[in-house]
Amino acid sequence: MKSTLAVPDLPPEDVKDLLEHAVMRAFPRHAIIINEGDDTNGVYFIASGSVKVFLSDDEGNEVVIANMGMGEYFGEMALEPGSRSASVMAMEPVRLAIVSLDDFRAFLRSHPDFIFSLLGKLIRRTRALNRNLKSMALLDVYGRLVQLLNDLAESVDGEQVIAAPLTQQEIANRIGCSREMVSKIMKDLAAGAYLDISRKRIVIKRRLPTSW
Secondary structure: OOOOOOEOOEOHHHHHHHHOOEEEEEEOOOOEEEOOOOOOOOEEEEEEOOEEEEEEOOOOOEEEEEEEOOOOEEOHHHHOOOOOOOEEEEOOOEEEEEEOHHHHHHHHHHOOHHHHHHHHHHHHHHHHHHHHHHHHHHOOHHHHHHHHHHHHOEEEOOEEEEEOOOOHHHHHHHHOOOHHHHHHHHHHHHHOOOEEEOOOEEEEOOOOOOOO
16 A cells, blocks of 8 residues: 555654555545544544544533644554543544554554654643643633633744634633633634734734733
8 A cells, every 4th residue: 555644753664564554544524433432443544634532422512632633643542442532523534544453553563663652642642631631620711712822822933823723613612611702702812912813823912811
């Protein structure tokens, strides 16, 4: 199978070895790739497109755990027996290289350096979840919004820019509040010249206030 995948910390020749055991599948936008509670048997590498990882309840409320794009992977927690702990949805058309758990275990045995990359990813995820748990417990909605904006911003030509920003509903899902609350806070920050908001990006013009 021709290599169409790039994975950080994995040399092209190792990606080729991985793809020899992979099945390529395409999913349309908004397709559910994994349902929370599924008993699936694979690790999913994103060849193109992006996905969101989320938790939801029976009433349709959801909290987004992470957004992932090309070169990232998910499903590796199935290495520990048990059902899937979160759902995954395609945010745009995606192509995935799906490797069975048995083949993925064999790949890890023959490519031990990648184990350290996998451990690093799991540690970063745990730190992020701890930080999110702390913010949910100790910060109000405004504090959680400010933390998310600062986390998403990157320095571009001396400005703090959030490129391809999340929708207000996506922000609400990330910080656990209503879209209306996000809209009100964002409008106030824009009116106060703290934010410059457009469809393509958000610019943090100056340090966001500590309270609202």
